[in-house]
Amino acid sequence: MTESKIHDVIRSISNVNNGDFLENITCALARVIDADYVFIANLDDDKETVKTLTFCADGQIAGNISYPLKSSPCEKAICGEMCIVSENVRLSYPDDKLLVEMGIDAYAGMPLIDSQGQTKAILVAMFETPLSSSKDAESLFLLFSGLICKELEKNSYVDKLSLAKKVMEQSKSGVIVCNSDAEIIYTNQAFSNITGYSQQEVLGSNPNVLSSGKQGSSFYESMWDEILTKGYWEGEVIDKRKNGELFPNWLMISALTNEKLETTHYVSNFYDITDRKYAEKTIAFQANYNALTHFPNKFLFEKLLQASIDELSDDRKLAVLLVDIDFFKDINDFYGHRFGDELLKEVAKRISLVISPGDTLAHFGSDDFAIIVNNIASQEQVDEYVNIVMESFADPFVINDINVKSTISCGAVCYPNSWPELDVFEMAEKAMYRAKGKGRNRSCFFSEVFHKNSMRRTELKNKLINVISNNGLDVFYQPIFCTKSKRVTKCEALVRWRDGDQWITPFEFIPIAEEFGLITDIGKIVLNKACEFLRELKDIGFTDLVVSVNRSVYEFPVNDADNNQWVDVITSYGLMPSDFCFELTESVLAPDKSNSLTMLRNLQYHGSTIALDDFGTGYSSLSYLRRFPIDFLKIDQSFVKEMTGNFDDKIIVSTIIAMAKTLNIKIIAEGAETLDQVRALTNLGCDYIQGYHFSKPLPPVNFIKYITNFTGGD
Incomplete structure (x- = not known):
């Protein structure tokens, strides 16, 4: 190998730009060893293919190619050996299609081993004619492979630096790099976007240019102590932008060291958490x-x-x-x-x-x-x-x-x-x-009394739920006397609850049932048992008896579509709706009971009658009586009780009866306990009378005996 060939290669690469080094050295090598093709190629990750970094063909840089290693002389080169075939290379590697297509006769290839001892690339020369001097090719490859390896490593390092810089510049997090004296030597664009400072304004400054003063000296002493001992710190800080605005940010600081473990740089990443803090505050407010x-x-x-x-x-x-x-x-x-x-x-x-x-x-x-x-x-x-x-x-x-x-x-x-x-x-x-x-x-x-009453109500509620589920409520019947026919033509179905050896008064358990939504279930029990009993009465000959059933305002259906449910129960027993009168308290007349009027008219349409119970004790008015379809008014027993001894009560009863007759409404007086009261009510034109003078509420068997033996009201 002549020195002139070496000088030729050196001259070719001595004055080139960094980006042209590999291209120039491949062309120079091709020229001095008379190679038709010279290329430098990187191995892929699985080492099955190489892709050229630079490819010189006929003295000119050509487009890069990919080259499969299997069954090629390059396969030997990547194993760490120099591979030179002076002639007839296609015979030695008959499956290498590239050699055939390019008409290659001689081949020289060697691995390019990096500083870590790894083969990451290969240098290859290919000849269309037999190789005249394999020693020149081998010597030149060995001589310049080191330079090529260093250039490859340098390029790789530059690429990594370029990528790192690109990542930092495009990062949404602010980046600050300081030297060992904690002086800023680099900031990225996100730093400027967040803080308002340009890079030129902070170069050479200490990062405390951003300090808001919200954290005391002890905070920063603790932070630097952790950085110096552990090499890392992260946490939330309050910093100040260039315009004076404070902002919370999450800060991470790392200390970089050399091979002697000496700190050379400090790198900090931070991001503005103003929106997150606001969101956290909003969520906390909404939660509390x-x-x-x-x-x-x-x-x-x-x-x-x-x-x-x-x-x-x-x-x-x-x-x-x-x-x-x-x-x-x-x-x-x-x-x-x-x-x-x-x-x-x-x-x-x-x-x-x-x-x-x-x-x-x-x-x-x-x-x-x-x-x-x-x-x-x-x-x-x-x-x-x-x-x-x-x-x-x-x-x-x-x-x-x-x-x-x-x-x-x-x-x-x-x-x-x-x-x-x-x-x-x-x-x-x-x-x-x-x-x-x-x-x-x-x-x-x-209070103590309140607690006892509350405990009692809770106890009764729980018992009532159980007795309802077991259909354990009884229904008694109180006769209603007709003053015109002198007969019992009606009766009122009254729910009764026996708890062990004692009876629980309806005045105690009905309000509980209404409060806890149990009244509808009680109403269903009473109506069904009343239907069963009336069916029995008709079967034994009492065909013209009307049963009055109480209904709470809470039992009224909300929707018009459910207005036939009571009628449907009655007809399911083979009875007529006209066999029943529904007694309602004055609360059903309240204006907010939007479906009440429709429901009452529907009941009347099917033949049932409507009685307004406890009249005079609530907030009913004449306008309500005219507007609502009411067949009977029941005068409250509080007026009946005193009417024979109290002139004012007698006037009230007389007025109610007269008013009702004017409106074509019949009167039922309840609570009559004496014969004098019965006679006085009859003389005033009362249509029906109910009370202990005739009978208290009776269980079904006793009621049948009563009406069977009834002979009159005197």
Whole structure:
């Protein structure tokens, strides 16, 4: 090998740009060894194919190619050996299609081994004629392979640096690189986007240019101590933008070291978490506060209540007040939900103005509010507190120039008390419902008597559920005397409940059934048993008896489609709807019972009659009597009881009878206990009389005996 060939290669690569080095050296090598083709190629990951980085053909740079290694001389080269075939290479590698297609006769190839001892590329020369000097090719390959390997490694390193820079520049996270003296030597574009500082403004500065002063010196001392000992720190910091705006960010700092473990650089990544913090704050607010009034909701209220209980001292108590706006639904329905929302805001504001600073007002949603009254020394203090809250509603609310008078029902309980096993909030809730049950616009305390009554109601409710499921209620029948025919032509079906050896009065269990949604089931039992009994009466000859069945307003179906359900039960027993009179209290006449009128007319259409029970004790009016289809008025026994000894009551009864006859409505007087009362009612023109003078309510067997032996009313 002549020195001129070496000098030729060196001259070719000495003054080229970095990007042209590989192209120049392949062409120079091709020229000095008279090769038709020279290429440098990278191995793929599975080492089955090489792809050229530069390819010199006939002295010119050509397009890159991929070259399968299997059954080619290159396969030997990647194994770490120099492979030279001076001639007839196609005979040695007959399956190498590339050699055939290119007309190759000689081949020289060697591995390019990097600094880690790995073969990542190969250098190949191919000749269309036999190789004249294999030693020159081998020597030149060996001589310049080191330079080529270094160039490949340099290019790889540059590519990695370029990629890293590109990643940092396109990153959404801010990046700061500092030297060992913590002076900024690099920032990316995201840094400028987040902080407002350009790179030129901060180069050479300390990162504390962003410090907001919100973290004290001890915070940064701890942070740097961790960086210096562990090489890494991350956490939340409050920094300041160029315009002075503070912003929260999540910061990660890493210390970079050399082979001597000396710190050379510090790299920090950070990203603005303002939106995340806002979202967290919003979620926390929504989880703990009412969206309308911004007062604590029930979830937070329960946590605050428990905290107040835990902090109680031996000589102090707390109280819980539960407040419900009376008839809020009616206000909402009449004025609209927006008006209702404004009312709730005003209610919250008014209550907040009268409670003490150390107390807590909560809004559970809809019209329910609660108050934790801390630092209570006596029951009298709670009484005064409740009165202040109640009196705060004395003045009407003015919303959109509309005056609305609104009252509240309030339940209260003190803690600690004699019932540690009971939930404090539930006690206040029960007291509040008791206040509503007493007529609203009042307060009620959870007391010993209240507790006993509540326990009794709960006990009866549970028993009632069981007795209903077992069809264990009885139905008794009280005769109704017709003054015209002097016969018993009607009877009232009355539900009775025997619990062991005692009878539970309907005055006690019917309100419980209505409160807990059991009244409909009771109504079904009574109607079915009344149908069974009337079927029995007809079968033994009592064919003209009408049975009156009581119906609660809570039993009325909501939808018109269900208005035939009572009639359907009656006809299923082979009876006629005209065999039944349905007795209703005056509450069914209330304007908000939208389906009542349709239901009553439907019953009359099928032949049933309607009686209005306890007339004179509720809020009925003549306009209701004209509008609703009523066949009978039942005069309450409170008027009948005193009519023979009290002139005013006699006048009331006489007036009711006269009014009813004018409206073509018949009268049933209940509660007649003496013969004088019966005669007086008869003389006033009363159509039917019911009471103990004739009989108390009787079980079915006794009732049959009674009407069988009945001889008249005297």
